[in-house]
Structure formats: structure tokens, C-alpha cells
Amino acid sequence: MEAGKPLTVSSVTDEELVAALQTGDAQSLGQLVVRWERPLYRFVSRMVPRPDDARDICQETFLRVLNRSDRFRSGSRFSTWMYQIALNLCRDSARRRRRWGKIVNDGIEAPTETTAAPGLSPEAGTERNEVVQAVQNGLREIPPEQREVLIMKEYEGLKFKEIAEILQCPESTVKSRMYYGLNGLKNALARQGIR
Amino acid sequence: MNCKQWQETWVAYLYDDVSSDEREVIETHLSVCEACRERMDSLDGTRRILRSAAPEIAAPPRVIVLPTAPRRASSAWSFAGGFAAAAALFVIGVFIGMKYFSTQQTILEANGEFPPAERIATGALEPPPDPRFQQISLDFETLDERLGRVEQWLPETRGSDRPTLATMDRLQTAVGDLYQRVDTRRTNDFQFFVEAILAADQESRRRDARTWQTLGVVHAENNPNARQH
Numbered sequence: 001m002e003a004g005k006p007l008t009v010s011s012v013t014d015e016e017l018v019a020a021l022q023t024g025d026a027q028s029l030g031q032l033v034v035r036w037e038r039p040l041y042r043f044v045s046r047m048v049p050r051p052d053d054a055r056d057i058c059q060e061t062f063l064r065v066l067n068r069s070d071r072f073r074s075g076s077r078f079s080t081w082m083y084q085i086a087l088n089l090c091r092d093s094a095r096r097r098r099r100w101g102k103i104v105n106d107g108i109e110a111p112t113e114t115t116a117a118p119g120l121s122p123e124a125g126t127e128r129n130e131v132v133q134a135v136q137n138g139l140r141e142i143p144p145e146q147r148e149v150l151i152m153k154e155y156e157g158l159k160f161k162e163i164a165e166i167l168q169c170p171e172s173t174v175k176s177r178m179y180y181g182l183n184g185l186k187n188a189l190a191r192q193g194i195r
Numbered sequence: 196m197n198c199k200q201w202q203e204t205w206v207a208y209l210y211d212d213v214s215s216d217e218r219e220v221i222e223t224h225l226s227v228c229e230a231c232r233e234r235m236d237s238l239d240g241t242r243r244i245l246r247s248a249a250p251e252i253a254a255p256p257r258v259i260v261l262p263t264a265p266r267r268a269s270s271a272w273s274f275a276g277g278f279a280a281a282a283a284l285f286v287i288g289v290f291i292g293m294k295y296f297s298t299q300q301t302i303l304e305a306n307g308e309f310p311p312a313e314r315i316a317t318g319a320l321e322p323p324p325d326p327r328f329q330q331i332s333l334d335f336e337t338l339d340e341r342l343g344r345v346e347q348w349l350p351e352t353r354g355s356d357r358p359t360l361a362t363m364d365r366l367q368t369a370v371g372d373l374y375q376r377v378d379t380r381r382t383n384d385f386q387f388f389v390e391a392i393l394a395a396d397q398e399s400r401r402r403d404a405r406t407w408q409t410l411g412v413v414h415a416e417n418n419p420n421a422r423q424h
Binding site for chain 1: 202203205206207210212237238240241242244245246247248249250252253
């Protein structure tokens with residue numbers, strides 16, 4: 001890539017944009033934000049209960065991408081690195097809420113902000129909302145490491161290999177957590193009458 | 196294979212992450228083992244419920260980054276046009292930076308005020324340094340760290356090496372006192388931050404007014420034929 005050559009959004013890979021960022025081309029961050037702000041927000045929203053927290057974590061993630069671009073290893077995938085940063089921030093947020101929730105009365109987790117699924121009748125919509133709520137309650141009951149794997153696999157569509165890279169653990173560990181997570185969720189749903 | 200390996204195999208099979216040879220072995224086993232078939236059906240059923248209950252996430256507020264003065268070729272630079280453009284960009288940057296008062300925040304939320312056309316990044320616009328903010332931030336970190344250490348000593352977080360009842364009582368009282376002090380401090384700090392933000396906002400409005408006044412003078416000086424409104 002020539003120095004100073006303007007980058008077009010469609011032709012450049014994420015990794016090339018990060019390389020440009022490392023050489024001081026701050027404009028590259030804007031293009032990365034355009035590409036990844038929505039998928040990242042979706043991912044983080046499923047990890048933390050409050051939209052405000054999700055928004056803050058997304059902003060902090062991009063801020064760290066900007067300030068720590070020198071830590072990105074050549075040959076790695078940008079999305080994996082970005083998800084790692086975001087996941088660590090989500091975990092920090094959950095830890096802080098567990099600790100400070102004893103003092104702050106809003107420690108009770110609010111349901112994830114959702115929009116109604118299109119094309120459903122009112123009755124079907126109500127039933128679906130009940131299932132959605134039951135699943136969200138069930139996900140909160142299982143250990144966080146299992147919940148992370150379930151969300152990344154089922155809702156983000158990541159491969160086991162990608163999840164293992166993000167979590168920096170073996171693929172077998174990811175599959176094992178998936179197994180126990182599904183079983184734990186099944187039991188949690190059964191307690192709520194969902195089978 | 197041991198149980199753990201079978202668990203990983205079920206999951207891999209469920210998500211079609213097996214080779215054709217592995218698939219054949221698994222399906223042969225499932226055809227003769229009812230217990231494993233039930234286990235697989237159970238996993239699959241839960242997976243279907245999980246998938247069907249994916250919450251719809253509302254679109255996020257647009258994330259923008261602060262504009263920076265664009266690079267211009269030297270032949271395109273002119274005192275009037277170039278200076279006015281750079282000054283306008285600087286004003287926008289200052290206005291955004293002062294309106295959203297935070298430390299080292301380069302990425303801000305758009306409230307629909309700015310068109311999503313150009314996204315260009317810049318370095319951080321830092322607010323004027325104020326030791327009071329740094330000190331408060333440090334206190335929270337210190338308190339958080341101490342709270343973590345105290346929590347480690349609570350009986351329910353320790354193993355078989357349990358302290359005496361008297362020690363437990365002292366520890367729990369200490370934690371309760373610490374929570375109380377932190378709560379009071381948070382209330383005071385919140386009030387302080389609100390007042391500081393309001394003061395910063397008022398100061399930024401005064402600076403904006405002065406800057407616009409300056410730009411008006413520069414524009415008039417460089418455009419003597421422009422109509423005065």
C-alpha cells in the first residue's frame with residue numbers, strides 16, 4: 001500500500017486498514033467503524049443487559065483499537081482481535097456490576113432492549129416474547145463462560161475455531177462449554193416450563 | 196472415547212463440524228444406541244429453542260469520530276478559502292469536544308445532528324487538565340482494589356481455612372462500613388461531576404461565541420464585497 005494513497009471502503013481488507021492505522025493514518029479507523037459498529041453493537045448487546053453499557057463498551061472498543069493498534073499482530077484477523085477487546089470489556093462490566101450492584105439499587109439487570117419480530121400475529125408475538133424472555137433468563141443462570149460460547153455460536157454465527165481464537169482456549173474446550181451450556185440451558189428452560 | 200470426548204463429538208456433529216468418516220461412525224452409533232439418540236435430540240431441541248429466541252437488537256446510535264483538518268495539496272491552498280475551511284473544521288471539532296466533556300474520548304455518539312457522510316478519525320481532544328478529576332478517578336480505583344481484597348477474605352470466598360466467628364464478624368462489619376463510605380462518596384462525586392459538567396458547558400458556550408465572532412471578522416476581512424447582515 002502506497003503511503004498517503006487514499007483508501008476506498010470496498011477494496012481494502014480490515015487488516016490493511018489496521019496496518020494503515022499503525023502507520024498513523026487515522027482515517028482508517030473511520031472505515032473500520034462504518035463496517036463494524038453494527039455487528040459489534042449486536043454482539044455486545046447480547047453480552048450485557050443494558051443498552052447504555054453496550055454503547056459505552058462499543059465506543060471503548062474502537063477507542064482501544066485506535067490507541068493500541070500497535071498490538072495487533074500481523075497475520076491475525078481484525079474481527080477476532082476486536083471481539084477479544086469487546087469481550088474483555090463486557091467481562092469487566094459484569095464484574096463491576098456484581099460488585100457495585102450491592103450499593104447501586106439499579107443492580108437488577110434490565111431485559112435486553114428488543115424490537116418486535118416482524119410478520120407475527122399478536123398472539124404469536126406474545127408467545128415468542130415469552131420464549132425470548134425465558135431463554136434470556138436461562139442464559140443468565142448458566143456460567144458466563146458457557147453463555148459466551150452459546151451466544152457467539154448461535155447468535156453471532158462464529159465457527160468453533162474463531163471462538164477458540166477469541167477466547168484463547170482450545171477448540172475442545174469451546175465444544176465442551178457448548179455441551180454443558182446447552183444442557184444447563186435446557187434445565188433452566190424446563191424450570192420455566194419451556195420444553 | 197471417554198465421556199468428555201463424546202460430549203465434544205455430539206456438539207461437533209450437531210453443528211456439522213465433523214468429517215464424512217466421523218459422521219458415518221457417529222450415525223452408525225446413533226442408529227443402535229437409544230440413550231445417545233435421546234441425548235442428541237435433547238441437545239438439538241435446546242439449540243432450536245435458543246436459535247428461535249434470538250432477540251432482535253435495535254439499530255445502535257450512529258458512532259462518529261471527530262473530524263480532522265483534511266490534507267490539502269499546496270496548489271489548492273488559498274488564504275481565504277483554506278483558512279476559512281480549516282477554521283470551520285476547528286470550530287466543529289472544538290464544539291464537539293467541549294460539548295461532550297470526557298477524557299481522551301475520540302469517538303462520540305451522534306444524536307442525529309450530524310450527517311453520516313464523512314467519517315474521518317483524529318486524535319484525542321483532551322479537556323483542560325483538572326487534578327480534581329484525576330484524583331477522583333484514582334480514589335475509585337483504590338477503593339475498588341481494596342474492596343476486592345476485602346471480598347477475598349470473606350468466609351464464603353475462602354476454602355477450608357475458615358476464620359473464627361469473631362473474625363468473620365469484624366470482616367463483615369468492615370465491608371459494610373466500606374460500602375457505606377463508598378456510597379456517600381459516590382453521591383458526593385456525582386454531584387461534583389454534574390456541577391463540573393454544567394460549568395464546562397457554560398465555558399464552552401462562551402468560547403464558541405468568541406470563536407464565531409472571530410470567524411465573522413475574518414470572513415468580512417476576506418470578503419469585502421459580501422453583504423453584511
